[in-house]
Amino acid sequence: MAPRLANPADIPSIMAVERVPGHDAYINLWTAEQHAAALAGPDHAYLIAxxxxxxxxxxxxxxxxxxxxxNLCLKRIAMAAPGRGLGAPFLRAVTAWAFRHSPAHRLWLYVVATNERARHVYRAQGFAEEGTLREARLNADGTRTALVLMSLLRAEWDAQAPS
Ligand SMILES: CC(C)(COP(=O)(O)OP(=O)(O)OC[C@H]1O[C@@H](n2cnc3c(N)ncnc32)[C@H](O)[C@@H]1OP(=O)(O)O)[C@@H](O)C(=O)NCCC(=O)NCCS
Structure with missing residues (x-):
């Protein structure tokens, strides 16, 4: 799966995926204005599966x-229909894009500790768990959940990437 770069016309579908029921337990939701500003700026790259x-x-x-x-951050990844085998290859493609299109030394992310599916997908692709941020995420209902810090180093990606 080769991801393509997003353009402003993709913002409504990105926001629709963010708002798939249940995703808000695991990802933050941005407004159209937040997405437009990030997409237009130099610090973010948006990729579409x-x-x-x-x-x-x-x-x-x-x-x-x-x-x-x-230290390049995988800030958010989400699929419209999780669990159908598309997200894992998309993550692999995003990781490849990240290391090929930037000088990044380390690709890192936070994952909600209870998000077992995402943790499984990251681990399966070589991301290491670096530690736990206790009670770091404030949920919509006022409860708090731990975040797990994970990363993949360029050398680790090089070792697994097809030549
Ligand atoms: C995380 C996400 C991007 C993964 O994409 P996906 O399309 O669901 O992933 P896939 O279907 O390709 O693969 C899912 C894998 O998780 C495994 N899995 C599913 N449920 C699981 C669970 N409860 N615990 C552990 N593993 C689980 C599947 O068996 C599969 O692994 P396998 O290929 O080794 O058998 C997607 O689930 C998603 O959008 N989730 C909501 C948003 C989110 O959590 N984003 C990540 C924020 S850090």
Whole structure:
């Protein structure tokens, strides 16, 4: 799956995927204005997953593209219909895009500790769990959940990437 770069016309479908019921437990939801500003700026890259018919199937946002220490953040990834085998190859493609289109040394992310599916997908692709941020996420109902910090180093990606 080769992701394509998003353009402003993709914002409504990105927002629709963010708002799939249940996703809000695991990802933050942005307004159209927040997306438009991030998409237009130099610090973010938006990638779109397309299904076999060429329709948007999910999105990913990379941030911190100008971090002087080479820490690129996978800020958000979400699929319109999770659990159908599209998200794992999309993550692999996003990771490849990230390391091929930036000098990043380390691709990192936070994942909600109870998000077992996402943690499984990240681990399966070589992301290491670096630690737990206790009670770091404030949920809509006022409860708090831990976040797990994960990362993949360029050398680790190089070692697994097809030549
Ligand atoms: C995380 C996400 C992008 C993954 O995409 P996806 O299309 O669901 O992933 P896939 O269907 O390709 O693969 C899911 C994998 O998780 C496994 N899985 C499913 N439910 C699981 C669970 N409860 N615990 C552990 N593993 C689980 C599946 O078996 C599969 O692994 P396998 O290929 O080794 O068998 C997607 O689920 C999503 O959009 N979730 C909501 C938003 C979100 O959580 N984003 C991540 C924020 S950090």
């Amino acid at each position: 397309e299904d076999a018919g060429g329709e948007p199937a999910g999105f990913a946002i990379l941030s911190d593209r100008r971090d002087p220490h080479g």
